[in-house]
Amino acid sequence: MDTPTHSTLHLSDWQKSYFAVTSGTCTPRQKADEYRAKLLRVQYAWANSEISQVCAANLFKKYAEKYSAIIDSDNTETGLNNYAENVLTLAKCQQNDSDKWQSALTTDNVLELKCVQERMQAGKNLHPAQRAPADACVPADKGVSASAAPGLSKLGVFSSAREAELCAGSAKCARQGLDILQHPSSSKSLQSSVPPVTKTSGTLAASSPSLNEQVHADFQATPLFGSKDTASISLKMLSNSCDSQNLSLSNQSVPAWSANSGKRKAFYSLADEGSTVNPCLVPCQASIMTENSSFSGNRSRNEESGFPSFRTAKEQLWVDQKKKPQNLPQRTPVSSYGGVKKSLGAGRSRGPFGKFVPPVPKQDGNENGGAQCKPHAGGAADPLLPVDERLKSIEPKMVELIMHEIMDHGPPVNWDDIAGVEFAKATIKEIVVWPMLRPDIFTGLRGPPKGILLFGPPGTGKTLIGKCIACQSGATFFSISASSLTSKWVGEGEKMVRALFTVARCQQPAVIFIDEIDSLLSQRGEGEHESSRRIKTEFLVQLDGATTSSEDRILVVGATNRPQEIDEAARRRLVKRLYIPLPEASARKQIVTRLMSKEHCSLNDEEIELIVKKSNGFSGADMTQLCREASLGPIRSLQSMDIATIMPDQVRPIAFLDFESAFRTVRPSVSSKDLELYETWNQTFGCGR
C-alpha cells in the first residue's frame, strides 16, 4: 500500500483503504493513522452515547495495546507527535482504567520530547507543499482529502468558496502558528509569550473578516474546563505544524494566555481539548469522522449557524452544558421515584453525563424513563467533558461506584405498600416529604431535618420507608449498608463517604439511606479501628455540612436494629428517631391480603383472620416469607404430575391448609427479649408518642 501523499487523487485512494488497513504490509504511518481513526471513532461513539464509558475504556485499552509501538515511538513519521492529542487522552484513561498499561508520556514531558522539538523544527523548514497529510482537511460531503488549501478549491475539492477560504486561512495561520511556536524556539516560551488575543486583523481577517470574528467567538464559547483565559491550542498545532495537516494556530485565534498559565494547564488544552477547537482545525477532523456516517448530523448544526466548520458532538455538549445554569436546586416531579431520569449535576436535564443513562424501561409512561437511577457519572471519569465543579475533587472511580452500586434503581414504593407503622408514616410525610416537595413553604423552623433514624427489629420495613421517602419526594435514592462502607472499601471508607455526599449534592433532592448505621456510628471503644474512626468523623462532618447548608436538600435516613450502639454525637444529629415496630394485626392482615390478591387463592375472610392471629410476633419480612412458603403448597401437592408438562390452570389455588403447613417452617425472627430492648430505647430516645 502506498504511503499517503498530499495529492488529492492519492488521498482519495488512500482514504478508500483507510479503514482496511489490517496487515503488516501497511506502513507504520498508515498504522498510526488507523490507530488515530479508531480512537476518534471511539471518542465520538462515546460522546454520542453509542457506546458506554466502560466500553470506550476497553476499546481504548485494546487499541493502546495493539498500537503501543506507535504510542511510545519516537519515530518522527509515526510516533507520538502526530497523535499526541489522542494519546494523551488515552494515557489519562489508562491511568484510570488499568494499572498494567502506562504510557511513558505525560502531560508534563511531552513538550520536552526531542521528537516533538525536532518536528517543530522540521515543520518550519518544510514548504507546505512538501508536507504529507495525516488528517485530511476536507469538506465533509466530498469524501476526499486535501492538504494545502490554496489551489484546491480550483480542483473542486471544496464545496464552497468559504470552505476554501477557511482552509486557505488554515494553511496560512499554520505557518504563522509555527513561527509563534518556534520563537524563541522553546516550548516553554510558548506558554508565556503568546500575547492576548484581539479581534484585530490578521491572516484570517485578510481572508474573511467576518469569519475571523466568528472564529474568535467560537473560541470564547469553548473554554477549557471553564477556564476562559486558558489558551486553546490543540496539540495538533504542534504536530501538524510540520505535518501540514492543515491544522493551525493563528495568533489571532489564540485566546489570552495568562502569564501564569502553566504547562499543565496548556496541556489540558492540548491533551484534552482536541475538541476545543480552532475552527480552522475542525474540518480536518471531520474528514475522518464523515467516513463514519453516523456523525454526519453534526454538519447540519454547523450549516445552520452559517459556519462551515464541524463542531463535534462533544463540543456541542460542552457548549450546551455551559449555557445551562449549574448547581441550582432542581425540582423534580411528585411521585416520581422510579420515574425520574436526572443527570449528574443539578440543573441539567441532559448534559454530557446524561449520555450514560442505563436502558431502564419506562414504568409509568412518564417520559422521564422508568427509574430513579441516574446515569452513572461517566462525565466525571471522562477527562474530555466538563464536570460538576463539586465532583472534580472526587476520584472518578468513586463517583462511578456510587452511581452504579449505591444509587438505588429499584421499583417505586408507595405509602400503601408499607403496612402499618401509621405514626411513622404520618411523621415522615409531615417533616420530610412535604418540606422536600415545598421548600418554599417549609422554611425556617419548618425546615426539614437533615437526618432521621429508623430503628426497630429487622424486617419491619425500614428500607421500604427510606425508598418511599425518596419516591414520594421525587428525590434520588442512595442506599448503602454501613458495613459495606467499612469493609468493602477498606482504607477508602471516608473517601467514599465524602464522595457519596458530594454526588448526592449534585443530585438534589437526595435521600441517603444508610442501613446498619450503627456499624458506621458506633460508640467509641478501646478497640476502635483507626479507619472506622476516620469514617465516622467524615460522616459527621458531611452530615453537619448538609445540615448547615440551608440550600442542600439532602436527607440522611439511618436504619438500625441496634440503636443502643449509636454514638451520642451521631444520635444527636439524627434528630427524628422513629420506632418501626413489628406489624400489628391490622398490618399483618394488610400484608397477607395484598400479597394474596396477586395470586390464585381461595382464602376467605375467616381464614385470613386465623392466619393473622397465628402470626402474632411476625415481622413484615416474616409475613412475606410465610406467604411465599404457602404459595408453594399447590405445587408440592402436584406430586404425581410432571412439572415440565403441566398447564398453569392445573395448579390449584393457594388454600388455608398451605398456610398451616407454612406455619410449621416459618417462625418469627424477633425474640421478645429484643423487643423489650427496642421498647426501652424508644421510650428513652425515640420520637414516638
Ligand SMILES: Nc1ncnc2c1ncn2[C@@H]1O[C@H](COP(=O)(O)OP(=O)(O)OP(=O)(O)O)[C@@H](O)[C@H]1O
Ligand atoms: N410494613 C411492611 N409492609 C409491607 N411489607 C413489609 C413491611 N415490612 C417488611 N416488609 C417486607 O419485608 C421485606 C423486608 O423489609 P425491609 O427491608 O424494609 O425491612 P428492614 O426493616 O429494612 O429490615 P432490616 O432491618 O433487616 O434491614 C420487604 O421487602 C417487604 O416485602
